[in-house]
Amino acid sequence: xxxxxxxxxLIQGGRILDPASGLDATGDVLVVDDxxxxxxxxxxxxVPSDVPPPERIDAExxxxxxxxxxxxxxxxxxGGEHKESLxxxxxxxxxxxxxxxxxxxxxxxxxxxxxxxxxxxxxxDRLAHSRVFVVAAxxxxxxxxxxxxxxxxxxxxxxxxxxxxxxxxxxxxxxxxLQACRAADRPFMQHCQEPTLSAGGxxxxxxxxxxxxxxxxxxxxxxxxxxxxxxLNRGIGCAYHVQHLxxxxxxxxxxxxxxxxxxxxxxxxPHHLLLTEEACVGYDTxxxxxxxxxxSDDIRQLKEGVADGTITVLATDHAPHAVHxxxxxxxxxxxxxxxxxxALPLYRRALVDDGVIDWLRMIAMMxxxxxxxxxxxxxxxxxxxxxxxxxxxxxxxxxxxxxRADRFHSMGRxxxxxxxxxxGRAVExxxxxxxxxxxxxxxx
Amino acid sequence: MHLGTQKNDLLGLxxxxxxxxTALLDAAEARVPMAEGVEPAPATLAGRLVANFFFEDSTRxxxxxxxxxxxxxxxxxxxxxxxxxxxKGETLADTARNIAAMGVDTIVMRHAASGAALLxxxxxxxxxxxxGDGRHEHPTQGLLDILTLRxxxxxxxxxxxxxxxxxxxxxxxxxxxxxxxxxxxxVILVGPPTLVGAAFTRIGAGPAMVRVEHxxxxxxxxxxxxxxxxxxxxxxxxxxxxxxxxxxYGLSPDRxxxxxxxxxxxxxxxxxxxxxxxxxxADHTSRSVILAQVAMGVAVRMAVLExxxxx
Numbered sequence: 064x065x066x067x068x069x070x071x072x073l074i075q076g077g078r079i080l081d082p083a084s085g086l087d088a089t090g091d092v093l094v095v096d097d098x099x100x101x102x103x104x105x106x107x108x109x110v111p112s113d114v115p116p117p118e119r120i121d122a123e124x125x126x127x128x129x130x131x132x133x134x135x136x137x138x139x140x141x142g143g144e145h146k147e148s149l150x151x152x153x154x155x156x157x158x159x160x161x162x163x164x165x166x167x168x169x170x171x172x173x174x175x176x177x178x179x180x181x182x183x184x185x186x187x188d189r190l191a192h193s194r195v196f197v198v199a200a201x202x203x204x205x206x207x208x209x210x211x212x213x214x215x216x217x218x219x220x221x222x223x224x225x226x227x228x229x230x231x232x233x234x235x236x237x238x239x240x241l242q243a244c245r246a247a248d249r250p251f252m253q254h255c256q257e258p259t260l261s262a263g264g265x266x267x268x269x270x271x272x273x274x275x276x277x278x279x280x281x282x283x284x285x286x287x288x289x290x291x292x293x294x295l296n297r298g299i300g301c302a303y304h305v306q307h308l309x310x311x312x313x314x315x316x317x318x319x320x321x322x323x324x325x326x327x328x329x330x331x332x333p334h335h336l337l338l339t340e341e342a343c344v345g346y347d348t349x350x351x352x353x354x355x356x357x358x359s360d361d362i363r364q365l366k367e368g369v370a371d372g373t374i375t376v377l378a379t380d381h382a383p384h385a386v387h388x389x390x391x392x393x394x395x396x397x398x399x400x401x402x403x404x405x406a407l408p409l410y411r412r413a414l415v416d417d418g419v420i421d422w423l424r425m426i427a428m429m430x431x432x433x434x435x436x437x438x439x440x441x442x443x444x445x446x447x448x449x450x451x452x453x454x455x456x457x458x459x460x461x462x463x464x465x466x467r468a469d470r471f472h473s474m475g476r477x478x479x480x481x482x483x484x485x486x487g488r489a490v491e492x493x494x495x496x497x498x499x500x501x502x503x504x505x506x507x
Numbered sequence: 508m509h510l511g512t513q514k515n516d517l518l519g520l521x522x523x524x525x526x527x528x529t530a531l532l533d534a535a536e537a538r539v540p541m542a543e544g545v546e547p548a549p550a551t552l553a554g555r556l557v558a559n560f561f562f563e564d565s566t567r568x569x570x571x572x573x574x575x576x577x578x579x580x581x582x583x584x585x586x587x588x589x590x591x592x593x594x595k596g597e598t599l600a601d602t603a604r605n606i607a608a609m610g611v612d613t614i615v616m617r618h619a620a621s622g623a624a625l626l627x628x629x630x631x632x633x634x635x636x637x638x639g640d641g642r643h644e645h646p647t648q649g650l651l652d653i654l655t656l657r658x659x660x661x662x663x664x665x666x667x668x669x670x671x672x673x674x675x676x677x678x679x680x681x682x683x684x685x686x687x688x689x690x691x692x693x694v695i696l697v698g699p700p701t702l703v704g705a706a707f708t709r710i711g712a713g714p715a716m717v718r719v720e721h722x723x724x725x726x727x728x729x730x731x732x733x734x735x736x737x738x739x740x741x742x743x744x745x746x747x748x749x750x751x752x753x754x755x756y757g758l759s760p761d762r763x764x765x766x767x768x769x770x771x772x773x774x775x776x777x778x779x780x781x782x783x784x785x786x787x788x789a790d791h792t793s794r795s796v797i798l799a800q801v802a803m804g805v806a807v808r809m810a811v812l813e814x815x816x817x818x
Contacts, residue, residue: 270709274521276621276643276681346622391598392620394641 070115071095072496076105077122077457081129081447082427083440092127093117094453097495102449118498120491122457126422129430129447130162130454130494133403134223134437135252135306135330135378138164138195140183142171147383147474149183152403153191155381155473157500159403160489162193162454163444164381165437168200169228175200175211177219184220192499193492194444194454196437198223198252201240207232210239217247222437225252227306228353230288232258237292241301250302250328250436253292255313256354260284265394267340267355275343277393280355282310289316293327304436305329307380309354311364318373328436330376331365333409334400334479342479348389348396349479352380366419375432377425379406383475401475405466407458408485416486422460457491459502464488515815516628516635519644520685521711528653528689534810535654535803541578542805550580551813558606559585560616560627561638567776567801568638568648572615575808584611599623600630607631613815616640634815642676647811648775649682651804653690655796656732658803659771664691667729671756672736672783673748674703679736679775688712695730697723698756701747723756727765733758734773735784753782760787763794771796 072094079090079102091108093101094117101108110117137143138152149166156164166183168174174183180197187195199221203209205228213224224244230253231237244251261284266272268279289305293316296303305317308331320327339358342350350356368374382399389396410429414420420428434445443451468481492500520528541548557576561569573583586606597605599618606614613634616624621641628635639645657663668687674680674696684694688711695718696703703721708714720726727733735758738748763772772784772794780786789795 268706270706273675273704273706274681274710276641276678278642346625387598390600392618392623392626394620394622 071100071110071117072120072493072498073108073110073117074120074122074127074455074457077125077127079127079447080423080426082423083129083431083446084448086447087423092447092455094455094493094496097453099447099449099451099453102447120457124459124461125490126426126458126460127447128426128456128458129445130492131160131407131429131456131489132163132433132439132445133161133379133381133406134165134198134376134433135227136164136166136381136403137169137383137399138166139383140170140186145385146388149187149195150190150192151472151474152381152383153187153193153195155401155471156403157192157492157494158472158489158505159405160407160456160458160492161403162456162492162494163196163439164193164403165196165198165222167198167225167227169205173200173205175203175205177212177215180216180219180221193494196220196222196439198225198227200224201226201231201244201251202236205229207236210236210243213240213243213249214247217249221249222439223250223252223304225254225306227252227254230254230256230258234291234295238295241296241299241303245299245301249438250304252304252306253288254306255285255288256280257284257287260287264355265351266343267357269340271340271343275346277343282312282357285310285354286312286316289313293320293325296325300326302326302328302436307332307335307354307378308365308368308374309335309357309361311357311361314364314368314373318368318371321373328376329368329374330378331369331374332378332380333402333406333413336362336365336413337409338479343393346393347479348391348393349400349477351393351396351398352400353398366414366417369414369428370419375428376436377406377410377428378433379403381473383473384477386476389477399477401468401471401473401478404471404473405478405480405485407489408487409480411460411487412485453493453496455491455493456489458487459490460487462486462488462490514628514632514634515818517646517811517815518624518628518635518637520646520649520682520689521644523685523689525689528686531650531810531814532654532657534814535650535807536658538806538809539803542575542809543802548578548809552576552816553580555581555612555816556610557581557583557812558611558614559583560603560606560614561585561587562618563639565617565638567804568617571801571804572638572808575805575812578805579809579812581812599626603627603630607633613812636811636815639678641678642681643678644682645678646682647804647807648679649686650811651800651807652683652734652773652775653686654803654807655773655800656771659796660731663687666692666731667695668692669695669697669726669730669733670736671697671723671733671758672702673738674698674707674736676702677736683734684717685711688716693718695720695726697721697726699747699749699752724762724765727762728767730766730770732771732773733766734775737775737777738779738783757782758784758788760785763788763791766794770794773797773800776801
C-alpha cells in the first residue's frame with residue numbers, strides 16, 4: 064500500500080472529467096484531508112495558509128476523474144482466501160483505478176446476514192486499499208429457498224442484493240426478493256441463468272461446443288430469466304439490474320423495458336465485449352466464464368446497447384481463482400477471470416477506440432452510473448465535486464503497457480488478456496485523499 | 508499433430524488431413540494379418556512401455572490397446588482412475604507427469620472430460636493417444652470404423668454413412684464424422700431432436716457433407732452403412748431418451764431390410780440388444796461387421812502406437 068500522511072494534494076494541469084456535472088476542462092484539483100477543496104482553472108488555486116504545503120501530482124495530458132467504481136467483484140472473503148482476500152483484491156482494484164468496489168456474497172459462508180455484512184465492512188476498513196461495499200445474498204445461503212434478512216442487511220450497509228453465481232431460480236422466490244428489495248430501497252442484481260436450460264453447460268451452445276464435445280449454455284437461458292423477472296417486477300418496481308450481459312438478445316429485452324419506463328439497468332464486462340467463444344478452442348480454461356463468451360454478433364449488439372444507453376454500467380465480474388482450480392479439464396475448471404487490474408484499457412479498446420462512446424461517457428459508466436444504482440452517489444461517490452469525497456483516479460489515456468497476470472496485485476492469475484498490449488492506465492488512485500496507488504511509485 | 512503439441516499425439520480426427528488419415532489406415536491395413544494372429548508381428552516396440560491410463564470403465568478399448576502393444580513387443584502398465592492418487596485429489600496433469608517420470612514411452616488415456624487428453628498431452632513430453640475424452644473424440648474408434656468400411660466397401664469417397672443414436676453425447680460419432688467427411692464420405696446423423704442438434708451440420712466439413720435427420724426409415728435406403736450407437740444411459744442424456752426410442756430408432760430386422768443389399772451394419776459396442784439393435788441384426792452373418800470392427804481395432808492401435816512411438 065502506497066500511502067501519504069493526511070494532508071493536501073494538488074493535481075495540476077489535467078483534463079478534469081466529472082460526468083455527473085458535465086465538467087470537461089483542463090485545470091487543477093486541490094485535495095485537503097479527505098475532501099476535494101477546490102477545482103479551478105490551471106494555476107488559479109491559492110492554497111490556504113492553514114493547509115500544509117500540498118504534495119503535487121503532475122497531470123498534464125492525463126484525465127482526472129472521479130474515483131472509479133466496480134459494482135461486481137469477488138473478493139472471496141470469508142472462506143476463499145486461497146483465491147483472493149479483501150486486501151489483495153482491493154490492492155488490485157486500486158491498481159486498476161477503482162476507488163470503490165462492491166463485493167458479491169458467494170463466499171463461504173454466503174454473506175446472508177447482518178453480522179457477515181458488518182464483518183466484511185469492518186475488515187475492509189482495516190485492510191482494504193479501496194472502499195468496499197457489500198452486495199448481500201438475497202436468499203439464505205444463496206440457496207433460493209428462504210428469503211434472507213434483506214431489510215436488516217440493508218440497515219447494516221448492504222448496498223444491493225444478489226445471489227450472484229446462481230440465479231434466483233424460482234419465480235415465487237424471485238417475487239418475494241423483488242418485494243423485499245423494493246421495501247429496503249436497494250437494487251436487486253440478477254445472475255440470469257435459467258438452470259435447467261444451462262445444466263452442465265460450460266461454454267456457449269452452438270457448433271463450436273458441439274465440435275469440442277462440451278455442453279452448451281445457451282443464450283436463451285439468460286434471456287428467459289430477464290423476460291420473466293421483468294414481468295415479475297411490474298407492479299413492484301424494484302430497481303432490477305441485469306448482471307454481466309452476454310447475449311445480444313438480452314440487450315433488446317432491457318432496452319424495451321427501459322423504453323417502457325421500468326427501473327431496469329444492465330452491466331457489461333470487458334471479456335464479453337472483447338472475446339468470443341473461439342477463445343475456448345484448445346480448452347483454455349481462462350476462457351471459461353459464467354455467462355460464457357459468445358459470438359461477434361453478440362458483441363455488436365452489446366456495443367449498440369452501450370451506445371444507445373441501454374447498458375449503463377461497466378462492471379468486471381472480477382473472479383480470481385487459484386492456479387490449481389483452473390489447471391484442470393474444462394468441465395472441472397472454475398468459472399471466471401480476474402478483471403479489475405486491466406479493465407480500464409480493455410473498456411477503452413472495446414468502446415472508445417471502436418467509436419462506441421467517448422471518454423466522458425465511459426467514465427460515467429464507471430463512476431456516476433454505478434454509484435447511482437447502488438445509492439453511493441448520496442455519499443458523493445462517483446462525482447468529482449468541491450466538498451465531496453476525495454476519491455480520484457488519474458488516468459494516462461495513452462500509456463501503453465503489457466498485461467502481465469504474473470504481476471497482478473490480485474492473487475488470481477486466471478486472465479485471458481495476459482500478454483495483451485493495451486493503452487490507458489490509472490496512474491494515480493486516490494481514496495479519501497490518500498494515494499493508494501501510484502504507477503510511478505510502483506514502477507520504481 | 509493436434510492443437511498445441513509438437514509430438515505425435517493422436518487426440519482426435521478433427522483437423523487431421525486426408526493424407527495422414529490414409530497413411531494411418533494403410534499402416535493399419537498392413538497390420539491386419541498380424542492383429543488376427545495369422546502372421547507374426549515384428550517386435551517394433553520391443554522394450555517400450557505403454558501406460559494404459561483409464562479413468563472410465565472400458566474393457567474392449569483397454570484390452571485392444573494392450574493386445575496391440577504386446578503384439579509389437581511392448582509392455583503395458585495399467586492405471587485406473589479409482590484407487591489411484593486421482594481419488595486423493597491429485598490433478599490429472601500431476602498424475603500424468605508422475606506416470607511420465609516413471610519412464611513410460613506413451614500414454615493411452617480415457618477420461619470423462621472433453622479435452623482431458625489434450626490437457627495431459629500438454630503436461631508431458633511423451634506422445635498421448637486419446638482413447639476417449641468425454642463427449643469429444645475417440646480417434647482410434649473412428650479409424651477402425653473407417654478401416655472396416657474401406658475393406659468392405661472398397662472406398663470411402665462418395666459413400667453415405669448413417670450414424671444413429673445419442674449423437675450429442677457421443678465421441679464415437681464425432682470422430683467418425685470428422686474422419687469420414689475428411690475422406691469424402693457423406694454422413695447422416697439420425698436420432699431424436701433431443702439427441703442430435705442442427706449444430707452438427709456446422710462442424711467438420713459442414714452441411715455439404717453432414718446432414719441431420721430424425722426419420723430413420725426414410726434415411727435407411729440411402730446408406731452404404733449404418734452405425735448404431737449404444738444408448739448411453741450412463742452419460743445421462745438428462746431425460747432426453749423417451750420410451751419410444753426403440754420403436755423409432757432401434758434397428759430391427761424389418762428396418763434392416765430397408766437398407767440397400769450391400770449396406771453394412773456397425774456398432775462400436777457394447778451392444779444393448781433389444782434396444783438400439785436387435786440380435787437378429789447384430790448377429791446377421793452378411794451385413795453385421797461388428798466383430799470385424801473389433802478385429803480392425805487391434806490393427807489400428809498397432810499402427811497408431813507405432814506412429815506415435817516411431818514416427
